Amino acid sequence: MSLRSWLSIPRGSHFSLANIPFGIISTDASPKPRPAVAIGDYALDLEAFTAKNGFSACSIIQPHQTVFSQTTLNAFAALGRPIHSVVRKYIQSVFSENTPHSEILKSNTSLQREVLIPLKEVKTHLPMHIGDYTDFYAGRNHAFNVGSMFRGKDNALQPNYNHLPVGYHGRASSVVVSGTRIRRPQGQILENPVATPKQPIFSPCKKLDIELELGALVCKPNKLGEPITISAAEENIFGVVLMNDWSARDIQAWEYVPLGPFNAKNFGTTISPWIVLVDALEPFMTKGLSQETELLPYLREKRKENMYDIRLQVNLTPESGKTTTIATTSSKNLLFSFPQMLAHHSITGCPMNVGDLLGSGTISGLEPTERGALIEQTWNGKDPIRLEGGEERTFLEDGDTVTIKGVCGNNEDSLVGFGECVGTIEAAINLQPHIG
Amino acid sequence: MSLRSWLSIPRGSHFSLANIPFGIISTDASPKPRPAVAIGDYALDLEAFTAKNGFSACSIIQPHQTVFSQTTLNAFAALGRPIHSVVRKYIQSVFSENTPHSEILKSNTSLQREVLIPLKEVKTHLPMHIGDYTDFYAGRNHAFNVGSMFRGKDNALQPNYNHLPVGYHGRASSVVVSGTRIRRPQGQILENPVATPKQPIFSPCKKLDIELELGALVCKPNKLGEPITISAAEENIFGVVLMNDWSARDIQAWEYVPLGPFNAKNFGTTISPWIVLVDALEPFMTKGLSQETELLPYLREKRKENMYDIRLQVNLTPESGKTTTIATTSSKNLLFSFPQMLAHHSITGCPMNVGDLLGSGTISGLEPTERGALIEQTWNGKDPIRLEGGEERTFLEDGDTVTIKGVCGNNEDSLVGFGECVGTIEAAINLQPHIG
Numbered sequence A, B: 001m002s003l004r005s006w007l008s009i010p011r012g013s014h015f016s017l018a019n020i021p022f023g024i025i026s027t028d029a030s031p032k033p034r035p036a037v038a039i040g041d042y043a044l045d046l047e048a049f050t051a052k053n054g055f056s057a058c059s060i061i062q063p064h065q066t067v068f069s070q071t072t073l074n075a076f077a078a079l080g081r082p083i084h085s086v087v088r089k090y091i092q093s094v095f096s097e098n099t100p101h102s103e104i105l106k107s108n109t110s111l112q113r114e115v116l117i118p119l120k121e122v123k124t125h126l127p128m129h130i131g132d133y134t135d136f137y138a139g140r141n142h143a144f145n146v147g148s149m150f151r152g153k154d155n156a157l158q159p160n161y162n163h164l165p166v167g168y169h170g171r172a173s174s175v176v177v178s179g180t181r182i183r184r185p186q187g188q189i190l191e192n193p194v195a196t197p198k199q200p201i202f203s204p205c206k207k208l209d210i211e212l213e214l215g216a217l218v219c220k221p222n223k224l225g226e227p228i229t230i231s232a233a234e235e236n237i238f239g240v241v242l243m244n245d246w247s248a249r250d251i252q253a254w255e256y257v258p259l260g261p262f263n264a265k266n267f268g269t270t271i272s273p274w275i276v277l278v279d280a281l282e283p284f285m286t287k288g289l290s291q292e293t294e295l296l297p298y299l300r301e302k303r304k305e306n307m308y309d310i311r312l313q314v315n316l317t318p319e320s321g322k323t324t325t326i327a328t329t330s331s332k333n334l335l336f337s338f339p340q341m342l343a344h345h346s347i348t349g350c351p352m353n354v355g356d357l358l359g360s361g362t363i364s365g366l367e368p369t370e371r372g373a374l375i376e377q378t379w380n381g382k383d384p385i386r387l388e389g390g391e392e393r394t395f396l397e398d399g400d401t402v403t404i405k406g407v408c409g410n411n412e413d414s415l416v417g418f419g420e421c422v423g424t425i426e427a428a429i430n431l432q433p434h435i436g
């Protein structure tokens, strides 16, 4: 089957026929959120497509068609990877230039007008109900840089770092979809860390940062007490999104010992709206960072090429308008894969649910231009970076917009991309009426 | 209105007419989970009571009666505290010996047979859908003991401890209702912490512990970016349960630096099934531990008596059968109140949802017999405790049952109690077929 489409898909589109990512959309005309796939410059409204018998030549999905009238993708995800695979291939075949099903959409222009909505007219929503969110720390270069900054190179990584995917439970309620504005958080900050006694002040965050990450969404649950094995874990992952784990470094520095980051991380985590299915990413698997230690058996993966090679980019646009690409790197800069994270997370018997989100940890390459957080780029504020247009940044300022992009592949006609993960910083709220 | 009931309520019942706690029940005859209140030795089935016009003399709830045919209490909780208060008082009046509504239940013996189900015939369920769970660490005596153990008395508390309610995001998916069996978790353990290099082994947890806590459940949401003020926070709390935050101390010791406890805490957290409403606890408010530092304004509470004086007890019953009370204390041994935790949690703009669970942190008094965790009681395993019947314990063994009880009040006819929070330890799962 050709991967050329009868639909005009612009060269360089993230949403080529090779992709078919799933999301949740609404429109002014039809404000109820519903499932869709992105293809070229359009969203295919799956609820409308289903209602008009768009899946008439795809028998496997027919008993389950109500999944496309839900407001999240959880029900579709729960059908399992074999069905995701069939549905994705069917949609590819419907859009293929030599489709065997031309009556369904290719030659049915009135249905095209009903079910293909220009992406620019579409509002995207959080694609899944996220029951629990866990953020890992598998970006070894990032962990090494941050560790070096505070403890020196020789003690940069903690003794546990190479043995297990370090992670912490995050705040699911503040995971938001790309485009949601992020208010600068406030809280306790230790302005003078060497004074005795240590006396925090109350302040808007002065070290507001980003973290360039991938997020994986779970499609298969396990029961309390029953670990997911490393060999089975791949089947439990629905797909991948871009993620910006906004971080308040000054709040974190004061609060995080001994129980970990808390308020520094719970004011917002942004994910891209289109979930790229694991199947679409399969051609872009590669080796990740080398393990420096032999892993315990429950973390040993059979496949050597266990990482995605996604070209990632972070852009910063001040309110004044000029955009600077502040980082470019590849998602292969991770020490542990999502299946390893799932195996570790559940080895205690922790139950995972459909829609759970796993963050990869900040992804940084070895070079300064490949660093996925401002704390690394500016070495905790010591070396400001210069933006196009002349402004400097140590951390984020009000009005700054951060845009993460990610894409796989080299053929501009068959890219597998994620679109964008965007957020703009709003000034801190005036608390006087609240705490006065 | 008298707090004596026409229903025979045994002296010493936790569920006197002064209480009226809410839960979710099912029965063999009617397996659909549904709301109920506990009263004496009975559950009042609120779905059946509503269907038979039990609320005919309570006009305020009538537009909302579908809340009592839900499978969780979230919809009822979301109605807000003024309505909880009216509904609780109405149920008290219906059961009062001189009820003005005797036609509703007192003189309607056939309805009594339909809606009053002996508690021993009832299965209880998780009372709310818990979107997010956060565990705090406000038990200052516990924090001091554990800190002393590892860092000595002079550095027992971290510099941030007295300034903010230290907490971490927990795992909502593994919060379970009392009675759920807890499987011993497995994972990475550093058997020899002084060897170089540090090399973990894979093992069932050898230091399985309990944490005696209270849990508070949220009934009012706040929007992303909009903090809950300390003066408003009381209205956001629905009620309180007993909580056992099962903890794997050896897994925790290896994993927790720098991002906090993770697998050590995600294999199970048990809560008691009956949510005691804030209104029922109001008569038992008292002062907590004294603040040693002036708090920042966003944490300053107007009321001085901001803690519950709940008599708490931890019982341990080995498989062989004899029960030992291993700890007794009061829940007033906390440095921060639930409203303070909510104000701190949301000061960044973190959104709280109806059903969110806040854990208090381990509650310990000053005396060794008042310690709410085995790690404190046995000083990390050095001083075993002796059980009735002659066995010793450092940490939990397979087959051990831990029962937490909590009750307020001194008059045996009007106790406000929580019932029990129970869990039994099962042997670790055999992983060979999984990882072999």
Ligand SMILES: [Ca+2]
Residues within 6 Å of the ligand: A135, A136, A211, A213, A245, A359, A361, A362
């Ligand atoms: Ca992160």
Ligand SMILES: [Ca+2]
Residues within 6 Å of the ligand: B135, B136, B211, B213, B245, B359, B361, B362
């Ligand atoms: Ca705890």
Ligand SMILES: [Mg+2]
Residues within 6 Å of the ligand: A244, A245, A246, A247, A265, A266, A267, A268, A269
């Ligand atoms: Mg975040």
Ligand SMILES: [Mg+2]
Residues within 6 Å of the ligand: B170, B244, B245, B246, B247, B265, B266, B267, B268, B269
């Ligand atoms: Mg727990």
Ligand code: NI
Residues within 6 Å of the ligand: A129, A130, A131, B129, B130, B131
């Ligand atoms: Ni949920």
